[in-house]
Amino acid sequence: MEATIATENKEQGAWTGGGKKPLGASYGKMMMWFFIMSDALTFSGFLAAYGLMRFKFIDSWPIADEVFTHVPFIHGHYPMYYVAFMTFVLIFSSVTMVLAVDAGHQMKKGKVTLYMLLTIVGGLIFLGSQAWEWKNFIGGTYGSLVLQDGKIVQFVDDTGHQIALEDFVTKSPTNERVQHTRSNGLWFVKDAAALPPYSVNEVIESFKNSPNVNLRTEQVNLETKKKVILSREEANQFLEKATGVVKGANLKINEYGNTLFADFFFFITGFHGFHVFSGIVINIIILFNIIIGTYERRGHYEMVEKVGLYWHFVDLVWVFVFTFFYLV
Amino acid sequence: MAQDQEHEHESHVGLIWKVFGFLSLVTIVEVALGIIKPKSLHLGIFLGTSWLNWIFLILTLVKAYGIAWYFMHLKYEKTGLRRAIVWTTVFLICYLAALILIEGDYIADIMSDYTRWSY
Numbered sequence: 001m002e003a004t005i006a007t008e009n010k011e012q013g014a015w016t017g018g019g020k021k022p023l024g025a026s027y028g029k030m031m032m033w034f035f036i037m038s039d040a041l042t043f044s045g046f047l048a049a050y051g052l053m054r055f056k057f058i059d060s061w062p063i064a065d066e067v068f069t070h071v072p073f074i075h076g077h078y079p080m081y082y083v084a085f086m087t088f089v090l091i092f093s094s095v096t097m098v099l100a101v102d103a104g105h106q107m108k109k110g111k112v113t114l115y116m117l118l119t120i121v122g123g124l125i126f127l128g129s130q131a132w133e134w135k136n137f138i139g140g141t142y143g144s145l146v147l148q149d150g151k152i153v154q155f156v157d158d159t160g161h162q163i164a165l166e167d168f169v170t171k172s173p174t175n176e177r178v179q180h181t182r183s184n185g186l187w188f189v190k191d192a193a194a195l196p197p198y199s200v201n202e203v204i205e206s207f208k209n210s211p212n213v214n215l216r217t218e219q220v221n222l223e224t225k226k227k228v229i230l231s232r233e234e235a236n237q238f239l240e241k242a243t244g245v246v247k248g249a250n251l252k253i254n255e256y257g258n259t260l261f262a263d264f265f266f267f268i269t270g271f272h273g274f275h276v277f278s279g280i281v282i283n284i285i286i287l288f289n290i291i292i293g294t295y296e297r298r299g300h301y302e303m304v305e306k307v308g309l310y311w312h313f314v315d316l317v318w319v320f321v322f323t324f325f326y327l328v
Numbered sequence: 329m330a331q332d333q334e335h336e337h338e339s340h341v342g343l344i345w346k347v348f349g350f351l352s353l354v355t356i357v358e359v360a361l362g363i364i365k366p367k368s369l370h371l372g373i374f375l376g377t378s379w380l381n382w383i384f385l386i387l388t389l390v391k392a393y394g395i396a397w398y399f400m401h402l403k404y405e406k407t408g409l410r411r412a413i414v415w416t417t418v419f420l421i422c423y424l425a426a427l428i429l430i431e432g433d434y435i436a437d438i439m440s441d442y443t444r445w446s447y
Contacts, residue, residue: 023405023406023408023409023412024405024406024409025405025406025409030409033409033413037413037416037417040417040421041417041420041421041424044420044421044424044425045424048424048425048428048429049428051425051428051429051432052428052429052431052432052435053432054432055429055432055433055435055436056432056435056436056439057436058432058433058436059436059440059443065362065365079362079363080359080362080363081359081363084355084356084359087355088352088355091348091351091352091355092348094395094399095344095345095347095348095399097399098344098398098399099341099344101401102339102340102341102344105339106339217445219445223371224371225370225371228445234446237446237447238447240447241447305401308399308400309400309401312395312396312399312400313400315395315399316392316395316396316400319388319391319392319395320388320392322388323358323384323385323388326362327358327362327384327388328381328384328385
């Protein structure tokens with residue numbers, strides 16, 4: 001037995017690949033690249049599925065500019081700004097990561113620690129922003145009506161801009177429907193979800209009383225790339241089919257339009273956010289190892305390089321998610 | 329090993345900041361175009377989609393190149409490793425995207441006959 005084992009393996013063990021470096025990459029780095037490639041294909045599978053559904057509903061897909069319009073502390077319609085900020089945060093944390101790797105090559109422990117810490121902070125800011133973005137999306141902006149066949153209709157003012165339900169709907173005094181809880185009804189029955197702010201009839205009545213409010217369908221005019229606004233008569237026909245008031249978005253219904261848009265948004269940004277989260281956890285572990293001097297004693301900071309590859313990959317995926325969800 | 333490292337790894341800090349500046353610039357251009365949406369680019373069609381979408385796609389690939397080549401260090405890997413990674417992934421993704429998007433287009437075509445936008 002003894003003779004068949006290569007002696008150079010004794011020190012490093014078989015796990016490291018026996019110190020051989022095919023293509024000049026160490027075992028760990030090579031495996032990280034394998035993982036990144038498979039993960040890249042997973043993400044492209046998701047984004048391709050998103051593309052399939054988007055092409056399928058090309059004439060009615062929600063317009064991202066009208067969905068993600070929130071900026072913290074400012075009210076109003078500001079598409080893109082916040083997600084641009086998130087992109088910057090992630091790119092910047094990629095920069096601090098690559099600076100950490102660079103400092104690692106020169107064995108400067110202090111600098112590696114600092115840059116690693118900044119990378120983690122960047123990741124946390126991104127995750128927080130992501131959570132905020134989700135909160136806004138789930139909470140909704142304007143509110144809309146859902147029709148019998150699942151189509152969504154929204155309300156716009158004279159200028160074609162969307163307006164919120166509370167801007168024109170008046171609550172009728174006779175509507176007394178309250179949230180069903182254990183304490184006020186059957187103890188074994190629960191309302192499936194939080195009650196919408198208004199009832200369908202309230203919305204329809206208020207719509208009839210406000211001549212300057214118009215109804216808009218999901219349908220996109222492919223010439224102008226704007227949603228089609230209905231005439232008053234058509235609107236009344238549509239409203240006859242209304243079955244519910246929708247505020248916000250979840251996996252079952254979406255006030256901004258096609259539910260699939262919400263499903264893919266939650267799934268893809270969620271999966272990406274989970275990658276960011278696990279990246280942060282790994283970064284923290286590596287940070288501790290840097291601080292206690294593991295890599296100093298090992299003689300190289302290759303571990304930082306490997307976790308850096310993963311972190312940059314997460315950034316890379318975000319570049320594509322950003323493009324396909326917000327820009328294109 | 330030690331001399332090896334000193335030899336190979338002079339500091340790239342200047343280059344890193346340059347790449348960051350470049351990526352930021354590209355992002356700013358993308359966001360500006362996304363907010364303004366110039367009518368001619370937004371509504372003008374070229375090869376099946378708008379000019380604006382083509383610009384976004386190309387700028388995205390440029391950003392991806394910057395990240396992969398300079399941040400992920402691919403530029404300094406051996407050519408064989410780089411090609412094994414990049415060519416494989418790019419080929420598979422293009423293949424997948426092409427098939428699936430063509431299929432989506434076809435479904436939309438078929439479905440449009442059965443979708444009603446009036447009652």
